[in-house]
Amino acid sequence: MTKKPPFIAGNWKMHMTISQAVALVLKVKDLIRGVGNVEIAIAPPFTALYHINYLLAESSIRLCGQDVFWEKNGAYTGAISPEMLKDVGCQYVIIGHSERRQYFNETDEIVNKKVLTSLKEGLKPILCVGESLEQREDGKTIQIVRRQVIEGLNNISPGQMQDVVIAYEPVWAIGTGRTAKPEQAEEVHNSIRELLYETFNLDSVKETRIIYGGSVKSNNIDSLMAQPNIDGALVGGASLSAEEFSRIVKFEKIQANGNRQ
Ligand code: PGA
Numbered sequence: 001m002t003k004k005p006p007f008i009a010g011n012w013k014m015h016m017t018i019s020q021a022v023a024l025v026l027k028v029k030d031l032i033r034g035v036g037n038v039e040i041a042i043a044p045p046f047t048a049l050y051h052i053n054y055l056l057a058e059s060s061i062r063l064c065g066q067d068v069f070w071e072k073n074g075a076y077t078g079a080i081s082p083e084m085l086k087d088v089g090c091q092y093v094i095i096g097h098s099e100r101r102q103y104f105n106e107t108d109e110i111v112n113k114k115v116l117t118s119l120k121e122g123l124k125p126i127l128c129v130g131e132s133l134e135q136r137e138d139g140k141t142i143q144i145v146r147r148q149v150i151e152g153l154n155n156i157s158p159g160q161m162q163d164v165v166i167a168y169e170p171v172w173a174i175g176t177g178r179t180a181k182p183e184q185a186e187e188v189h190n191s192i193r194e195l196l197y198e199t200f201n202l203d204s205v206k207e208t209r210i211i212y213g214g215s216v217k218s219n220n221i222d223s224l225m226a227q228p229n230i231d232g233a234l235v236g237g238a239s240l241s242a243e244e245f246s247r248i249v250k251f252e253k254i255q256a257n258g259n260r261q
Contacts, residue, residue: 003207004039004207004209004231005037005038005039006037006038006039006209006225006231006232007038007039007041007165007209007211007231007232008038008039008040008041008211008232008233008235008248008249008251009040009041009042009043009064009092009094009126009211009232009233009234009235009239010028010040010041010042010043010235010236010238010239010240010245011043011064011066011094011097011213011234011235011236011239012024012042012043012044012045012066012239012240013045013066013099013236014045015045015240016044016045016048016240017047017048018047018048018051021044021045021048021051021052022048022051022052022055024240024242025042025044025052025055025056025061026055027242027243028042028061028242028245028246029055029056029059029061030242031242031243031245031246032061032246032249032250035246035249035250038232038249038251039060039062039232040060040061040062040249041061041062041063041064041091041092042061042062042063042064042239043063043064043065043066043092043094044063045066046065046066046080049063049065049085049088049089049090050088052089053088053089056089062091062092063088063089063090063091063092064090064091064092064093064094064126065080065085065090065092065093065094065123066093066094066097067080067093067094067095067097067100067114068080068081068082068085068093068095068114068117068118068123069081069114069117070110070113070114070116070117071117072117072121081121082117082118082120082121082122082123083121085123086121086122086123090123091123091124092123092124092125092126092165093114093118093123093124093125093126094126094128094167094234095111095114095115095118095125095126095127095128095152096108096111096114096115096127096128096129096148096152097128097169098128098130098169098171098174099174102171108147108148108151108152109151111127111148111151111152112151112152112153112154112155115127115152115153115156115164116155116156119156119160119163119164124163124164124165125163125164125165126165126166126167126211126234127149127152127153127164127165127166127167128167128169128213128234129145129148129149129152129166129167129168129169129192130145130148130168130169130170130171130173130174130213130214131144131145131170131171131172132171132172133171133172136170136172141170141188142187142188142191145168145188145191145192146191146192146195149166149192149195149196150195150199153199158200158201158202161196161200161202161204161205161208162204162207162208164208165208165209165210165211165232166192166196166208166209166210166211167210167211167212167213167234168185168188168189168192168210168211168212168213169212169213169214169234170185170188170214172214173213173214173215174213174214174215174236175215175236175237176214176215177215178214178215179214179215179216179217179220179224180212180214182220182223182224182226182227182230183227185212185224185227185230186227186228186229186230189210189212189227189229189230190228190229192210192229193205193206193208193210193229196208208231209231209232210229210230210231211230211231211232211233211234212224212230212232212233212234213233213234213235213236215237216233216234216235216236216238216248217238217244217248218238218244218247218248218251221233221247221248221251222251225251233248235248
């Protein structure tokens with residue numbers, strides 16, 4: 001089995017007009033030229049996807065949606081379907097981000113419907129899970145995260161797991177400048193990996209990318225990526241700076257030194 005490369009995705013959230021997005025992506029493309037052995041994705045707002053898809057035509061950067069609806073098509077005003085995202089060049093889609101759960105009342109059931117439809121339509125989901133500060137302080141982190149993973153992946157076939165990326169994003173670390181300590185993140189990632197193994201009983205879940213998100217910056221990416229079960233990062237704020245994002249995707253010094261297995 002060939003080992004999948006680490007996966008680093010930039011989530012631009014509700015930032016960037018089309019002209020700002022174009023300028024940012026051109027800069028990113030330029031700065032990451034020649035970077036290898038890492039899969040890079042960006043998730044611009046829907047309105048910029050069409051333009052950015054053209055700019056990425058000759059680039060290895062993947063395009064990612066920030067959200068998707070669970071029906072194929074129909075009378076769902078304001079919604080975007082998996083087919084529409086694929087049509088505009090997306091290969092990935094972020095599902096169940098804590099901001100969607102918080103501001104748009106997304107439940108694990110809704111998240112699961114989105115994951116299932118995306119997989120069926122050939123779009124790779126990045127399933128986001130993570131505990132709140134209160135849940136961490138109550139010692140419920142592992143329990144909460146395991147429940148979100150189990151429910152988010154309900155009814156997924158073992159074969160479909162190869163297209164799933166899981167993002168562990170502690171809510172208290174998102175946009176706060178407070179990153180989980182590498183060992184704290186590793187403990188959760190390891191538990192998710194064990195859970196995937198128990199659920200799907202497949203060796204290939206060793207290859208499932210479990211990425212970390214929450215105040216990832218160029219000055220903490222190396223220590224996060226040095227952990228055995230951290231396979232990449234979902235980067236919010238820092239992905240809005242081409243220089244900072246490109247420094248993050250170049251974390252690979254560590255891989256080049258052979259310190260990761
Ligand atoms: P942040 O966001 O890097 O700004 O903390 C991460 C995310 O929400 O995916």
